[in-house]
Amino acid sequence: MEEFLSGCRRSLPIALGYFPVSFSFGVFVASSGLPLGLATLISITNLTSSGQFAGVSLMLVQASYMETALTLLMINARYFLMSLSLSQKIDQKMSTLERMVISFGITDETFSLASLEQQTLSFPFMAGFILIPIIGWTSGTLAGETLTNLLPASLQSAMGLALYGMFLAIIIPASSKSRAIGEVVVLAAVLSTLMYVFPLFQGLSNGFQLIIATLLAALYGAWRYPVEEKE
Amino acid sequence: MTSYLLTTVLVMAVMTYLPRMLPLTFFKKEIHSRFIRSLLYYVPYAVLSALTFPSILYATGNIASALIGGLAGIYFAYRQKGLVFVACMTVICSFIAQIVIPF
Incomplete structure (x- = not known):
């Protein structure tokens, strides 16, 4: 339980950074005339940024399933590398089912932060670590598609920088050391x-x-x- | 129409999940090669840097406000202020820039 909570705490910044990005995804889907709820369904089942934007753009032009599959596979091929890298970092005793669960939560951001953890990654830690970003991503989308005009445009666009700010906070101190x-x-x-x-x-x-x-x-x-x- | 949309969502979900799931689930050996281990050590830093540059400049739809937010981020990151603080400062500085600078 302690490890689970520590995982939740460590990924909280990711979830906060996700909120504005997924909010704009929700706005994008709702404003393109697709049914309400679709954006949130996509976010909870996909949990990825560029792939979701690409997938919705393809939907809007009635692309074939094959076309969508190949495009998404190309965009997501990077996860293959990240997943392989994490396979070296996780607790080797983790069961196949546990591995299948936590791999759902691999994103550019969760991968990077989890890789920089000092200790071996246990299942409870990773479960908490992916849960909070999933909540942030999904709730941001839901807010975006239902309350499209909640935030002033200038604040919403400025919030798009949050994730990058977080990335800078990781790479710059590491680079100076x-x-x-x-x-x-x-x-x-x-x-x-x-x-x-x-x-x-x-x-x-x-x-x-x-x-x-x-x-x-x-x-x-x-x-x-x-x-x-x-x- | 609805079945087309739902099937497309399913196709997207599967094509996103598979590349995440396959290596982590089925690759259970420890890599001993020093070169590969070195490569994997540098990957997270390289990913974050490639994600940030040049995209940070286009994240607000306005290069000037993004630049001001980005520079503030670099400054506070260099001063080792922590993830959340740096993220908030990039947003606040860029937001102020959007209000102050007339476009």
């Missing part, structure tokens, strides 16, 4: 910006751009600054 991490962070930022700017990469989905920037930067780190051997 470790030169290796600093170089990886700068390289990932540069690669991601280059792919955003150059038309050559515009055909790639956001998810794929993220994988390429991440892998190249992490490969550089692993090649240039290998971590200490475990005993």
Whole structure:
């Protein structure tokens, strides 16, 4: 129980950051004329940002199921890497069912924060750790689709920065402590910006751009600054 | 129409869940390769950085207010102020910028 609560506490910032993003997703779906409740259903079953926006855009043009499946798979391929990485960090005694439960909650944000935890990740910790972001994401969407005009537009758009602020609070202190991490962070930022700017990469989905920037930067780190051997 | 929407939601959910679930559930070996372990060590930092840049500039729909919020975030992050505080300061500074700066 203690571990469960500690998981809840550790992921609270993620849930708060999710609220405005999922709020805007709710507004987007409701304002595109889709039935009320659909946005919340999508959020509680998908728990992802770019994939949901892409999926709804496809819905609106009556895309085929195959087209939707392939697009979503491309955008979400990055979760494969994150899931593999977490498989090394979790309690090895976790059962198959427990693994299937916690893997539902893997997002860019929960993955990153969970990976940076010091200790091995137990099932109760991870259960709490994914529960709060799921609540934040779903309730934000529900609020967005029902109360589309609750917040002034300027405040709503400013709140879109909350998640990025949180990311800065993680990568900047880590970079100033470790030169290796600093170089990886700068390289990932540069690669991601280059792919955003150059038309050559515009055909790639956001998810794929993220994988390429991440892998190249992490490969550089692993090649240039290998971590200490475990005993 | 409704059945099309619901089936599409199902397709989306499955295609989001599978890549999350398969490796974590079925890969139960410990990786010993020093290179792979190093790679996985750097991945979270690289992901967060690639997620933040350049998207942070476009997060408010107005580059100037996003830039001010982002710079405030970098400053408070550098001063090691903690996740929630830094997140709040980026939002507050960007919100003030939107009100103060005439566009």
